[in-house]
Amino acid sequence: xxxxxxxxxxxxxxxxxxTWRFVERVFEEVCERYGYRWIRTPIIESTDLFVxxxxxxxxxVTKEMYTFTDRGxxxxxxxxxxxxxxxxxxxxxGMHRWGGIQRLCYLGPMxxxxxPQAGRYRQFHQVGAEAIGSFNPALDVEMxxxxxxxxxxxxxxxxDVRLNSLGxxxxxGPYRAILLEALEGLAARIDPESMDRYRQNPMRIFDSxxxxxxxxxxxxxxxxxxxxxxxxxxxRVKDLLTSAxxxxxxDPYLVRGLDYYTRTVFEVYYGSYGAQSALCGGGRYDDLVExxxxxxxxxxxxxxxxxxxxxxxxxxxxxxxxxxPPLRYYVVCDGEGSEDRALPLGSMLRARGAAEVxxxxxxxxxxxxxxxxKGARFAVIVDAAREGALTVRDLVAHSDAEVAEAxxxxxxDDHEEKEGGA
Ligand code: HAM
Numbered sequence: 001x002x003x004x005x006x007x008x009x010x011x012x013x014x015x016x017x018x019t020w021r022f023v024e025r026v027f028e029e030v031c032e033r034y035g036y037r038w039i040r041t042p043i044i045e046s047t048d049l050f051v052x053x054x055x056x057x058x059x060x061v062t063k064e065m066y067t068f069t070d071r072g073x074x075x076x077x078x079x080x081x082x083x084x085x086x087x088x089x090x091x092x093x094g095m096h097r098w099g100g101i102q103r104l105c106y107l108g109p110m111x112x113x114x115x116p117q118a119g120r121y122r123q124f125h126q127v128g129a130e131a132i133g134s135f136n137p138a139l140d141v142e143m144x145x146x147x148x149x150x151x152x153x154x155x156x157x158x159x160d161v162r163l164n165s166l167g168x169x170x171x172x173g174p175y176r177a178i179l180l181e182a183l184e185g186l187a188a189r190i191d192p193e194s195m196d197r198y199r200q201n202p203m204r205i206f207d208s209x210x211x212x213x214x215x216x217x218x219x220x221x222x223x224x225x226x227x228x229x230x231x232x233x234x235x236r237v238k239d240l241l242t243s244a245x246x247x248x249x250x251d252p253y254l255v256r257g258l259d260y261y262t263r264t265v266f267e268v269y270y271g272s273y274g275a276q277s278a279l280c281g282g283g284r285y286d287d288l289v290e291x292x293x294x295x296x297x298x299x300x301x302x303x304x305x306x307x308x309x310x311x312x313x314x315x316x317x318x319x320x321x322x323x324x325p326p327l328r329y330y331v332v333c334d335g336e337g338s339e340d341r342a343l344p345l346g347s348m349l350r351a352r353g354a355a356e357v358x359x360x361x362x363x364x365x366x367x368x369x370x371x372x373x374k375g376a377r378f379a380v381i382v383d384a385a386r387e388g389a390l391t392v393r394d395l396v397a398h399s400d401a402e403v404a405e406a407x408x409x410x411x412x413d414d415h416e417e418k419e420g421g422a
Contacts, residue, residue: 008114008122010307019310024107026153027127027304034146036105036129041085043109047075053084053288055259057201064112078111081258083285083301084292086130091294101133107306119277119308128282128303132289135298137236140264140284141244143300147268147280148246150304154313159279160269161247164254165234166203168262168286170227175220176202182219189215206255213253221252230263237264260285264300270312279312280304328353328378330371330395334364335384341405342382345390348409349380371395380408 005011012020047067054060066078079085086104089095095102107127114120129146131139144161151159167175179202187195190211198205206216226234241248248266256265265283282302289297329349333342342357349355356374358367364381371379372395381391390408392401394415403411 006122008116008120010121010123016310019313020306023154023306023309023313024127027105027107027150030146030150030153031105031129034103034142036103039086039089039104039106040108041079041082041089041106043079043111044076045079045085045088047077049084049088049292050077050080052291053087053258053260054081055201057197057204058259059207059257060112064114066111066113080112081110082106082108082126082128082303083130083258083260083288086301087132087288087292087294087299090132091289091292095132096289096294096297101131101139103129103131105129119305119311121307125306126303127306128301130299130301132299133297135233135286137233137264138240140237140300141240141246143282143302144241144248144266145244145246147266147282147302147304151268151270151279154309156270156312158271160249160271161266162251162254162269163238163241163248163264163266164251165223165226165230165237165263166255166261166265166283167222167226167230171222171225171230174227175222175225178220178225179203179222186215186218201259203255206253207257216253222255223250223252233263256281256283260288260291262286266302268304277308278305279308325354327356327374327376329355330367330374330376330379331355331357332364332367332371332379332381333358333361333384334367334381338382338384345380345382345405345408352409352412368393378412 047065050065051061056062060080065080068076070076086106090102090104105128107125109123109125111123113122116122129143131143144163148159148161166172180199183190183195183198183202183205190198190205194208194210203222205211205219223234238248238250254265254267261283263284263286266281267278268280269277270279280302282300284298284300286298287296289295289299329352331342331346331349333339339359346355346357356376358370360367368379368381371393376395379393379395381393383389383391388405390403390405392403392408392411393399394401401411
């Protein structure tokens, strides 16, 4: 019987996995330099958490969640995103009492039952960061700087950061009425079922795939209707970004598919990569901690999709430090019983560099071909018939040396020193 992976999932195998590791390392390195600490939360959470945080009427909650009842009758959901989980963990572990801003980062699989297509999977992976505990627009700027630094570190010199403000409740209430009125004026061009949804949450129109920009741009934008305080916050974010030399494009129609956002929102696009597919999205969510039962605590964060980043990189990572150390030694086992000597040899060599022992039982010639193909520097041949002696093949110089088994470390020291000096 043959099995295949579920639709919308991927196996990430060598050599492509090296690109993944490269992206993860750049992300880790940048986050750690900004003082972020790692957080790991469960992949399953109670369904209510996402309904509450992401929003009852959002596409994610209404159509895309992997929800099941466990044997104890609880409704659980495979996390469609991680911000809700981070906030749940922040509160559950009393981190709101730790004082100051908590800067947390993460990496892991997320699950959304969406129609699989380029850049859209049912199991996908995000790296992300959340900074919890400040309203200060400077924190928004620091977060966007971090994002840009990750992309620069990956070799994307020219990402497009799109920025908007969705305002807070004081803007949203009056704007909702204005938008709804404008929408009713366009009702003839909108199908009745969607119109019913927009009556519940009119800003969903900006996120809908059914209606093009032309229709959307006939509607008033939120950023043109911000209350004074929200407008000032947004203006300060833009000023600080400009003085920090961070390039951005203001997009008054940018909204996000999750309901928890307030004020600053942003997405990152990359020129040649699908115009519709953001590499990264994020923003402020100043009400979420309180909505999840905690004290009023502002926060901002982002997540970036690894599949999309890897695909946008499209193999442009040659020679980058993702693949781990290159294979240095390859131990060839020739003849029955050679393993007894090859195993301790492997341990000795691994203390010097990456080493692999060939237990395939294939011919010496075949094993040597593999050593060469894998790019090993030296092949160490253990011949069962020759107790105490080894052949070391220099796979670059294509020369063989006969070396006493006990003298191998010294032989390698001499050779590698010469090589280092050359
Ligand atoms: P999001 O925009 O839903 O935001 O997802 C962030 C990123 O995840 C997207 O820009 C995209 O790169 C990737 N992504 C989303 N869905 C898929 C999919 N089906 N297949 C492949 N990649 C996908 C969030 O998840 C928020 N939690 C971001 C955030 C953090 N906001 C504040 N803090």
